[in-house]
Amino acid sequence: MSKIVACIDGSPAALAVCDAAAWAQQQLSAPLQLLHVLEKTDYPSESDMSGNIGLGTREHLLEELAELDNQRSRLMLEQGRFMLQEAQKQIEARGVASEQIDRLQRHDNLVDSLQENQADIRLLIMGRQGEAHARAANAVGSHLENVTRTLQQPILMALDGFSAPKRFLMAYDGSATANKALNMVAQSPLLKGVPCHLVMAGKRVERQREQLANAEKMLQGNGFDVTTATLEQEEVRPALLNYIKENEIELMVMGAWGHSRIRQLLVGSMTNWMLHNSPVPLLLLR
Template sequence: MPEVLACIDGSTTAPAVCDYAVWASQRLQTSLTLLHVLDKTQYPQRSDLSGIIGLGTREHLLEELASVDQQHSKRALEQSQQMLEAAQQRAIQAGIESPLTRQRHGSLVESLVALEESIRLLVIGRHSTTNDNIAEHVGSQLEPVIRTLQCPALVTCGDFLAPQNYLFAYDGSFTARKALQRVADSPLLQGLHCHLLMVGSDRAACQALLEEAAEVIRPSASEVSIAWREADVEPSIRTYQLQQKIDLLVMGAYGHSRIRQFLLGSTTSQLIASSLCPLLILR
């Protein structure tokens, strides 16, 4: 059965990732799995060191290096298990009866690809490291995941806040209408206030498309608001988020439009990094 999969790490975003995953699991009425990936670049597995050391090196040095390697891997496994156990207890306290935990070695993308068939919704946190700014971190971690996986992804930021409304960035294309229908059919966002925003140069055409979209989403929403903007996509979305106090931004892989060019272009990570609320990205 497809599940909600939450990527847990040792960052400050882990509690929010867990909480949003719990919220999604309860809304979708599906199981929750908490995943921690032991990245081989950070937690190398035990390796054969004999080729690194010269033939004349004493045997005890080889044994010492192997022991250090083994201890490092053991500590990484223990830390990973502690992270997962803490997240599991948090999910149980929030009402999830039997959340599962999983550990995997390898890269994040490779691990998620291997599990993709069982994922209904991926929940992953946006965060920076001490050495990288947010855009760099997002570019190296989230963007490959979003581009590679075909399942929906909920990218969290900040503390958990149960969404009461959401903003759907719309462009009127066939794939946009299909994505909107998916939102309408899913229990994830049912009963929330839906804001439909379109960015384009022809106000009348955009208004007509927005009215059509409103009819699609209205049966599943508590309220529907439509808006048109002519400015660039990122500032338009950001300003609207601030003005309307948006809790969740919903975007999809659309047709050939300014929104698609923005979403899939070189500034993808900028939108994820600058968003004032979590993003639900549909593929």
């Protein structure tokens, strides 16, 4: 059965990931897996220092260094287990039953681990910054950017202070990517009952009003309360951010990246910019 996977680490974003995971589990009624990956680059490797100048004859020093590496490895594993346990407590406190949650710790590359198991992932939840970028405002962790480019499953980027959204914005441009995202939203229970602002932005929106009207009808036919808006402005990105602020939007939904090279350039640039600058959680659909 497909599951929700929430990536847990030692960054402040882990609390938001827990809140988002609890909300998503209750909306989707799907099993939830808490995942902590100990990257191979962070994991001490066994070192043979017998050939180093001055160390070959100091057996006791080599043994002490090896023991320090082993201790560090054990501490990192124990820290990861503790983080997963605390994350589960946070999520259970938000009403998710313990039998719906499992914990997994892996010694692997995060992207490789997710890609290997993506067939079983219904929704992936990550924070904007991991431990390495926790203090950098609006920085996007390398893991998040790599995962959004690689994984085909929906990805929810949780931000600090996450709460169940009262309204969401869906950026729509009439493209195949946007229509696929539209269908995914319409068919999923994740956002059912949440009012939708369906927004088209750009210089040529007048030509696309029929597409917008058809998209509105499709969502309404699936039970959504829909508000449409066209933002006829040259600069799409600040227009969307202004709309989010003025209408108290609490979640943004958009199609990500695209397939053709031109599409990857246009949509990919927009996706990357929103990863860095969105003031609200971002749901990326492929």
